[in-house]
Amino acid sequence: MVELDPVIHAAARLRITAALATLEPTESITFPRLQELLDMTAGNLSTHLRRLEDAGYVAVEKTHKGRTPVTYLALTPPGRRAFDAYIEALRAVLGG
Secondary structure, eight states, rough: OOOHHHHHHHHHHHHHHHHHHHOOTOOEEEHHHHHHHHOOHHHHHHHHHHHHHHTSSEEEEEETTTTTTEEEEEEOHHHHHHHHHHHHHHHHTTTT
16 A cells, blocks of 8 residues: 655645645745645644654745845755655555
8 A cells, every 4th residue: 555645644734735846946935925825824834834844845944034034935855756756646546
């Protein structure tokens, strides 16, 4: 039986990785923009991002734009590979 990555398999984390996978490998997205796209609370998004970051799947860059703090998010190369592997495993589970 094919195993699905438990880090990505949680619905919220799957949505996050899927959204980040649509970006080019050199692109990132701000936390508020991702929150808006996924319609998630800041706390829920933060919790799931932490799990993905701990697994090495998401890079979190905190910086400032003027005096305002800004957090940028992107899939890491291992995160992109894990997402691609997850999609392939899911296809195998579904038989196609």
